[in-house]
Amino acid sequence: MYPAELKYTKDHEWVKDLGDGTALVGITHFAQDALGDVVFVQLPEAGSSHQQHDEFGTVESVKTVSELFMPMACEVVEANGELEGHPEFVNEDPYGKGWMLKVKIAGGLPADLLDAKAYEALVSAESR
Amino acid sequence: MTDLKKTPLNAAHRALGAKMVDFGGWDMPVQYPAGIIAEHQAVRTQAGLFDVSHMGELRVKGLDALRFLDWLTPNAVAKLEVGQIHYTGFLTERGTFVDDLLIYREAGDDFLLVVNAGNIAKDFAWVKEKAKGFEAAVTDESDATGQIALQGPEAEAILQGLTDLKLVDIAYYFFKRGTVAGLPCLVSRTGYTGEDGFEIYCRAEDSEAVWNALLAAGKDKGLIPAGLGCRNTLRLESKMALYGHEIGDEIHALEAGLGWTVKFDKGDFLGREALQQAKDAGLPRRLVGFRTLEKRDIARDGMPVVKDGSRVGFVTSGAPSPTLGQNIGLALVPTVDATAGTRIFIEIRGKAAEAEVIPTPFYKRK
Numbered sequence: 056m057y058p059a060e061l062k063y064t065k066d067h068e069w070v071k072d073l074g075d076g077t078a079l080v081g082i083t084h085f086a087q088d089a090l091g092d093v094v095f096v097q098l099p100e101a102g103s104s105h106q107q108h109d110e111f112g113t114v115e116s117v118k119t120v121s122e123l124f125m126p127m128a129c130e131v132v133e134a135n136g137e138l139e140g141h142p143e144f145v146n147e148d149p150y151g152k153g154w155m156l157k158v159k160i161a162g163g164l165p166a167d168l169l170d171a172k173a174y175e176a177l178v179s180a181e182s183r
Numbered sequence: 184m185t186d187l188k189k190t191p192l193n194a195a196h197r198a199l200g201a202k203m204v205d206f207g208g209w210d211m212p213v214q215y216p217a218g219i220i221a222e223h224q225a226v227r228t229q230a231g232l233f234d235v236s237h238m239g240e241l242r243v244k245g246l247d248a249l250r251f252l253d254w255l256t257p258n259a260v261a262k263l264e265v266g267q268i269h270y271t272g273f274l275t276e277r278g279t280f281v282d283d284l285l286i287y288r289e290a291g292d293d294f295l296l297v298v299n300a301g302n303i304a305k306d307f308a309w310v311k312e313k314a315k316g317f318e319a320a321v322t323d324e325s326d327a328t329g330q331i332a333l334q335g336p337e338a339e340a341i342l343q344g345l346t347d348l349k350l351v352d353i354a355y356y357f358f359k360r361g362t363v364a365g366l367p368c369l370v371s372r373t374g375y376t377g378e379d380g381f382e383i384y385c386r387a388e389d390s391e392a393v394w395n396a397l398l399a400a401g402k403d404k405g406l407i408p409a410g411l412g413c414r415n416t417l418r419l420e421s422k423m424a425l426y427g428h429e430i431g432d433e434i435h436a437l438e439a440g441l442g443w444t445v446k447f448d449k450g451d452f453l454g455r456e457a458l459q460q461a462k463d464a465g466l467p468r469r470l471v472g473f474r475t476l477e478k479r480d481i482a483r484d485g486m487p488v489v490k491d492g493s494r495v496g497f498v499t500s501g502a503p504s505p506t507l508g509q510n511i512g513l514a515l516v517p518t519v520d521a522t523a524g525t526r527i528f529i530e531i532r533g534k535a536a537e538a539e540v541i542p543t544p545f546y547k548r549k
Contacts, residue, residue, distance in 0.1 A: 091202075091213075091412065092220045094503045097479050113532075115481050117219045117503055118412055146218070 056084045056175075058150055062164065063174035066124045069150065070168060078164075080126060080156040082114065084149055085178045090116040093145040098123075098134035098155055105129055107165055112155075114145065127165050129158035190236035191329050191390035199408055207301035209237045212410040219412035223505040226376050226417055229405030230335030232397055233414060235382070236390055239303035240328045241296040241310060245319035248292045255313055256286070257436060257445040257452050263288040268356045268371055271444050273306060274454030278435040278461060282306050283426055285373065287358055295369075297330075299426050313453070329390030333397055333406075334380030334417075336548075341401040342381055346370065350381075364396035375414060377421030378548055419500050419511065422472060422544035428484060428499040429470060429513055437461055438515065440470045468496060469521040472543035474509045475529065480536035482512040487530045495520075498529060506546050516540070 057063065062070045067086035071079040087093065095115040105111055105125040112123040135154050138144060145153040169177065187210035196203065201212035212234065214222060225231045243252060253260040258271035265288050273281035282302040287295040298306045303325050311321045333342055339350050348361035348370055358371035369384040385393050398406060415425070424430045430439050437445070437458055445458055475482055482501035487494040501512030512529075520527055523542050528535040 088202075092218045095479055095481065115479075115503070117416060117505070118213070120481065120483065 057171045057178075059171045061150065062126070062168035062170065064124065064126045064168060065177060068124065068126050070126045070164070071150075071154075072160075072164060077132060077157060077159050078127075078129070079154045080158060081149055081154045082123070082145065083174070083178075085181075086114075086121070087146045087149045087153070090114060090119065090121060090146075092117050093142040095142055096135075096138045096145060096155065098138070099131050101131050101133055103131045104161075105131070123155070126168060128161040130161065131156055131158050133157040188237070190234055191387045192234040192236060192331075192394055195391055195394055196234065196408070201408070201410060204411070206237070206411055209300055211237060212408070214410040214412045215408045217407055219410070219416065220505045222407060222409040223413035223416050225405060225407045226335045226378055226409055226413065227506055228336065230333060230337040230341055230380075230401055230407075231376075231409030231413070232394070232401070232406055233332040233334065233409050234330075234390075234394070235332050236329040236387070237300035238330055239298040239300060239306065239323070239325040240330075240384070241298060241303075241307055242294070242322045242324055243296060243310065243314070243319050244293045244322075245317070246292060247317040248294055248319045251314055251317040251319045252286065252294055253449065254452050255310070257454060257458070258286075259446045259449050260286060260288075260294075261449070265290055266357050266359065268358060268373060269444075272430070272436060272441070273309060274436060274452075274458075275432070276454060276457060278437070278454040278457040279432050280426065280430040280434065280436070280439075281309055281432075283424060283430055287369075287371065295324075302426065327387050329385045329387045329393070331383045331385070331390065331394055331397065332374055332376075332380065333383065333401075334374045334376040334378050334409075335406075336379060337401065337404040337406065338378070338380040341397065341404050341406055342370070342383075345396055345400050353381075364393055366393060368393065375421075375423055376417040377423070377544065377546055378417075413505075415500075416502055416505055419502055419513070420504050420506055420544070420546040422513065425500060434470075434499075434515070435461060438466050438468055438470060466518055468515050469518050470499065470513055471516055471521050471540045472511065472513055472545055473527060473529075473538040473540050474507075474511050474545075475536055475538045477536065478510070480529070480531055480538075481510045482514075482529045482531060482536070482538065488514050488516050489528050489530050489535055490517075490520075494530075496527075501529075504545060511541075511545050512538075513543075 196212040204213040366389040374380040486498045488496035496516040525540040
């Protein structure tokens with residue numbers, strides 16, 4: 056449920072370091088499960104710059120809306136255009152087809168990102 | 184944390200993998216693994232099964248039961264046949280809502296009142312208080328009663344195999360007592376989804392048996408369990424009021440668009456004077472249906488309706504509509520803006536999102 060090679064935030068986003076100064080960003084299984092059926096994802100445009108913890112978009116589900124927070128300082132390279140027609144990818148495949156942003160990392164990955172174990176512990180505590 | 188109340192089907196929901204939530208103090212399924220959209224579509228195209236056992240059942244019985252209820256509520260109780268049901272409200276002196284409910288006429292002097300789960304204690308106390316001076320006994324049967332709603336085009340076919348009742352003889356807003364899965368039940372052709380379907384009342388201890396029998400009988404007709412999430416989207420598409428949203432202590436029957444339940448041509452009833460005055464004065468605000476124009480704009484409950492920077496109304500219920508593929512909602516707006524085609528603006532997270540007033544119900548079954 057929480058792939059070991061990814062990093063996580065306490066706001067339930069994941070980060071995949073692509074090794075070339077860029078990364079992919081999305082939301083975790085826990086987040087998509089809590090939201091329920093996703094109907095719309097609002098994402099920033101390519102070229103926009105963001106600080107860590109900036110609100111960069113929203114995820115709307117049938118019953119609620121949730122804000123998205125940038126896991127690290129970056130510049131958006133690309134937003135996943137498929138989500139416009141297939142918001143359900145976020146539910147069906149949150150780490151694959153449901154990816155949200157490709158970004159150029161500014162200043163390296165923050166030290167406060169969680170590894171899979173730490174994130175899993177956080178989720179178990181939250182589920183209680 | 185106080186313990187949540189549980190219906191007799193609580194274990195059944197958990198066994199089905201339901202996601203449970205606190206709904207007004209009740210531990211209820213918001214969805215099952217299929218998800219809200221799939222459950223909603225199932226009800227519209229095949230059938231869905233809802234646990235509504237948390238709802239309340241009050242009984243008013245006695246020589247004055249009819250006279251009492253005809254004074255207590257705005258709809259014409261005297262016109263109900265035995266075996267017939269109507270939708271109505273408990274109104275305050277101001278014509279606003281204590282609750283909305285269905286009244287089932289079981290006999291000349293015997294009425295079953297089905298009320299909202301969150302208002303059972305309030306309604307019971309209120310009805311008992313108002314009954315003083317009338318020869319009518321008011322009792323609360325909620326804890327002894329289970330209720331299951333089977334809704335969708337396949338509902339009749341699914342239920343017929345389990346009941347001794349001839350369902351084709353039960354018209355919309357009528358009911359009969361008989362058996363379902365061999366157990367004594369009251370079966371009404373009513374529902375909160377806009378589809379054909381039945382609400383089945385049984386003894387609390389029989390709920391699980393009835394639930395399981397229905398799920399098994401409906402399996403090859405596409406019946407799936409359905410939770411409160413899709414119950415809300417279904418009723419919203421059908422423009423059915425939800426207490427605390429379209430009706431409540433601050434909204435009266437006429438501005439809520441429920442004038443059809445108010446029978447001014449019968450004798451006196453609680454709230455009559457206030458409603459007559461409101462009607463004569465003209466309504467300054469009304470409930471309308473709307474759809475937002477941009478896919479990204481989803482109006483949610485409570486969001487303000489704005490005009491020239493100030494708040495002129497509010498959204499009573501808003502959600503994406505799975506059947507229509509639009510973002511819809513109901514809102515209280517100034518009467519001048521209450522005609523179809525009018526553009527209104529809803530403040531969504533600080534931004535004025537454009538919406539169009541459209542006719543309701545948003546969806547009507549064929």
